[in-house]
Amino acid sequence: MLGEQIIKGMAVTARNFFGSYVSKERLTTVQYPEERLTPKENTRQFPFLVYDGDDREKGLRCVACQICEKECPPQCIYIVKSKDKKPDYKGQPQLYPATFDIDISVCMSCQICVEVCPFDAIKMDTEFELSTGDRFGGLLLTKDKLAKPNEYYRRIHPTAAAAVDERLAGEKARAEAKAKAAAEAKTAAL
Ligand code: SF4
Numbered sequence: 001m002l003g004e005q006i007i008k009g010m011a012v013t014a015r016n017f018f019g020s021y022v023s024k025e026r027l028t029t030v031q032y033p034e035e036r037l038t039p040k041e042n043t044r045q046f047p048f049l050v051y052d053g054d055d056r057e058k059g060l061r062c063v064a065c066q067i068c069e070k071e072c073p074p075q076c077i078y079i080v081k082s083k084d085k086k087p088d089y090k091g092q093p094q095l096y097p098a099t100f101d102i103d104i105s106v107c108m109s110c111q112i113c114v115e116v117c118p119f120d121a122i123k124m125d126t127e128f129e130l131s132t133g134d135r136f137g138g139l140l141l142t143k144d145k146l147a148k149p150n151e152y153y154r155r156i157h158p159t160a161a162a163a164v165d166e167r168l169a170g171e172k173a174r175a176e177a178k179a180k181a182a183a184e185a186k187t188a189a190l
């Protein structure tokens with residue numbers, strides 16, 4: 001009956017309205033910025049670049065393949081490849097981005113760059129307080145600002161970061177075993 005459904009709906013509304021004064025679970029707002037909610041693990045705001053170890057330049061996982069640049073729908077990623085190479089986490093020489101910029105004012109937080117990256121080099125940050133008074137380039141994040149350590153990635157997305165760590169450690173172990181076997185075969189052939 002229509003009247004019964006309306007009364008039920010009003011009862012739910014009233015329960016939530018009055019409950020919000022007495023039940024902490026029903027308080028949907030906090031006094032921001034004094035109070036802050038802890039972001040959920042699957043929160044996504046804008047991308048950042050992951051680096052391993054202590055050196056953000058040497059440890060950057062990005063190999064400047066430019067897949068993310070091509071796939072980004074609003075075309076807000078700008079990459080220039082390096083002229084030389086540096087060793088990656090497996091010790092293999094790889095190109096790296098001489099320039100890697102993201103125009104955060106254009107980014108729509110779609111996460112496509114993360115999905116297409118074959119190297120787990122770009123991930124979504126939970127940081128959202130990026131407003132700036134600089135209208136000319138204040139939201140153009142350069143490589144230095146985008147690079148964050150793997151420890152940071154582990155802190156904000158622990159489940160996903162653990163899976164990536166496991167995969168990369170497996171790949172590294174296989175590459176080392178292959179290199180060792182090749183070296184042994186070379187020695188045996190002498
Ligand atoms: S999140 Fe989407 S819009 Fe933003 S840089 Fe990545 S692909 Fe581009």
Ligand code: SF4
Pocket residue numbers: 061062063064065066067068069079116117118119120121122
């Ligand atoms: S972030 Fe990933 S997809 Fe983008 S250029 Fe670097 S390695 Fe390639």
